[in-house]
Amino acid sequence: MADKPSRALVLYAAGHAALVAPPASGSHLDAFAARAACGLLTLRSPPPSPPTSGGEENSCTILELAQLLDVYDHLYPGKNAETGQEAAQVDPTELVVPKLSERFMGLRAAIVTNCPRISSFAANLGFHVFRTEDFAVQSGSSSSTKEIGVINRAFGLLGFSDGNVQEASDFDLVFMHVAMENTSGKLGKLGMKTDLNRLDKLVGAIMEAAPIGSAIASRIHVSVMLSYGSASENKDEFSILSSSMETDSDLNLLRPRQSYTMKAGNTLDDVRLHHPILLAQWQEGVTRVDLAKGFSFEELMKCGGNLTMLAQRFLHEVAFKLWKAPKYGA
Structure with a gap:
């Protein structure tokens, strides 16, 4: 544990997990995973509901965010005590819950996104919202690349400037939502590569702004998350259960209930055991380094030191560092 509270930068790349491959030399994503503590976050599958006007991709991202920010249970109230019928899903932009500052001891949080529906959802939870386009413009034009400018701007909001740690900061947490640019449909593999390159440059900019051994490296807690987005097809792909556990009923009987399938001591029946969120976290002198050498599902399953955690615990774990x-837990 650090001797001072950390400040956190979260890079949430929605839908990008499907683009990454086994470790490749020169990748900033792989280099970050090699210095970080890696693991997986399990998601819950929502009950069937009518499609929303925000589109499937944005709706899926909101459901992931609702779990990462631990407000998912408020979206699905469950059965009505009087009628016994399932209550309707609450509109995410009209969710009535305590603000983040109330839930987490005055936490000051900002989110950077270009999605209007996610902006409304996050603002309702107590985030200060920055539009991605405005954020990039406000980063200034002196930076060598747009990605470096964006990360420098985020670091500035967290009180990190010119390699130094300021006593005060505008925010304790900056949450950056990196969306797919929808270029894959038009450009195929080239569009997918463009999305991944953009993400890789952002991660590289983070490592450049907080080099190992610097004052900033010991005070900033960085989380990089890649999700698969919609994962209704091929449930056997990217499964967190080994094939032996899936097929051997005797082993299943002996296997204790895993913490990523429970919340507040209660068993969850809707946890998705495939297509988890890939997570790497780093803060020098605070997070442990595991044996993972790349940012891929296979590598994190095999060598990730943080194993698997329920996505709804994510923000609590970050808030503890702050x-x-x-x-929570051991």
Whole structure:
């Protein structure tokens, strides 16, 4: 544990997990995973509901965010105590829950996104919202690349400037939503490569702004998350269960209930055991380094030191590093 509260930068790349491949030399994503503590976050599958006007991709991202920010259970209230009928899903932009600052000891959080529906959802939870386009413009034009400018701007909001740590900061947490640019449909593999290159440059800019051994490296807690987005097809792909556990009923009987299938001591029946969120976290002197050498599902399954955690615990774990929440679990 650090002797001072950390400040956190979260890079959430929605839908990008399907683009990554086994470790390849020269990738900033792989280099970050090699210095980080890696693991997986399990998601819950929502009950069937009518499609929303925001589109499947944005709706899926909101459901992931609702779990990462631990407000998912408020979206699906469950059965009505009087009628016994399932209550309707709550509109994410009209969700009535305590603000982040109330839930996490005055936490000051900002989110950077270009999606209007996600902006409304996040603002309702207590985030200060920056539009991605405006954020890039405000980063200034002196930076060598747009990605470096964006990360420098995020670091500035967290009180990191010119390699130094300022006593005060505008925010404790900056959450950056990196969306797919929808170029794959038009450009095929070239569009997918463009999306991945953009993400890789952002990760490279983070490592450049907080080099190992610097004052910033010991005070910033960085989380890089890649999700698969919609994962209704091929449930056997990217499964977190080994084939032996899936087929051997005797082993299943002996296997204890895993924590990523439970919340507050209650068993969850809707946890998705495939297509988890890929997670790498780093803060010098605080997070442990595991044996993962690349940012891919196979590598994190085999060598990730953080194993698997329920996505709804994510923000609580980050808030603990910021001294905004008590420690949960061991």
